[in-house]
Amino acid sequence: MLEVSGLTMRFGGLKAVDGLSFAARAGEITAVIGPNGAGKTTVFNCITGFYRPTEGSIVLTHPSGERFPLQRMPGHRIASAAKVARTFQNIRLFAGMTVLENLLVAQHNRLMASTGFGVLAVLGLSRYPAAERAAVDKARHWLDAIGLTERADDPAGALPYGAQRRLEIARAMCIDPVLLCLDEPAAGLNPRESEELNQLLLKIRGEGCSLLLIEHDMGVVMKISDHIVVLDHGKKISDGTPQDVRADPAVIAAYLGEGEEDEEVEVQA
């Protein structure tokens, strides 16, 4: 599905990511975890075209067998052709647009094509009404899934925090992604919202979309991930199922310090 190999990202003299290789399998939730500054968000930024990696390759293979070398594609093509969507640690909704509009913007390319790139819309000749209805239907589907149907016409910026997070995920889903990258989706959520989020992510996986997840909330990670990659100082220190990773001494050392005596304590824990 997604294959990252030898990924290195250098900022000046600092190696934020250092020769990282891992794979995310189709139809699974893969979590990327690690202490602060381990390079998790940098990896996301390379996958979604924010950064050009210094070295290495990121190849996404669609279920159809088509392959996309993400490290060489322009940002908007990563979303429109390779179908990779992402959300951010700090919410980046279009706050001045309505909830529904946020979901329609993500379906822009299909809608633009149906209006002959705006030209035919001006002349009033197009399949636009049908395409718009389809787009609104899809938006409704996701609004139902995140429980925001009644707020469709409110400005996105006026929603409560937890709802904004869910909306951001719904918006990402509106580009019909094969891979959805979530950067700390549970940050700042209360336990109930966090549980709703788990259900939403499992529903997304159920619809055939693979997920890549950065998360600090181990409750979320351990409960829903199929596969976990652990980073520390830009390198992979562990990779496996939640049970494997939880038991890996290297992981425990990275999280709770690397001193000798610490390690003993943690192995017991």
Add this chain to the structure above:
Amino acid sequence: MAYALQQLINGVTLGMIYGLIAVGYTMVYGIIGMINFAHGDIFMVGAFLSLIALLGLSILGITSVPLALALTLVFAAGLAALYGWTVERVAYRPLRGSFRLAPLISAIGMSITLQNFVQVSQGARVKPIDAVIPGGFQVMQQDGFTVQLSWMQIAIVVTTLIVLGIFTWLVTRTPLGRSMRACEQDLKMASLLGIDTDRTISLTFVIGAALAAVAGLMFLLYYGVIDFYIGFIAGVKAFTAAVLGGIGSLPGAVLGGLLIGLIEVFWSAYFSVEYKDVAAFSILAIALIFLPTGILGRAEVEKV
């Protein structure tokens, strides 16, 4: 009273022209945060294209005024749009991602280039044109003063309102407008959702240039003379209008344009014609001091 009413009519007409140009400034600023100083010169090019089209059509023997004006409008807006697209492609896109002042300097360069291009190719002398829509009617008469409303003024106001109506519909109701607003709010995020931001920016320049060309045609019809230098003053005034209305806000641009037009006309009528530009620009200074976000502008929220 009658005198003031006359000035109101004149001011609204002029304000509409400024408003049309200001929309181009405000759209480009909204989407890439840059003041497109070449925009006033696109307006000037639009006026020249209109002049060429009107003369060409009269040579071709098209005497029906509405038909001639409609064809001129399409011709000037279409070609000016091409100018706008080219300017963005040549002078701004290569500098995107460079330091903030680079495109601004490039814009000033483009402005000088366009002025000189028109000066060399069309000559430096002012170009007069006969009134295309002569006549008008008397609105009222009072104390020996006649209030005139010319057909030209009606045509300008009506055309501007129609063009602005189409434009508003485009921005608020179509996927193109939705993607433009998305780019305006968060360019990077729009790109992550698969919107081709470069193309959206190009289209913004194209639409802005077409509106400027419509303003150019109106200016030509209203004043009857143009030269290669009109873009500068009109451009700076439209920019003032955009700032006054709240840069980045589309209704603000039109409102600002109307205010600047009214201020200029009333100042000329009651104080002195020589200082009308001083009045307009004093407003800019005052607006920047007391109302930095403009009348309809929203406060800039720094993203952390």
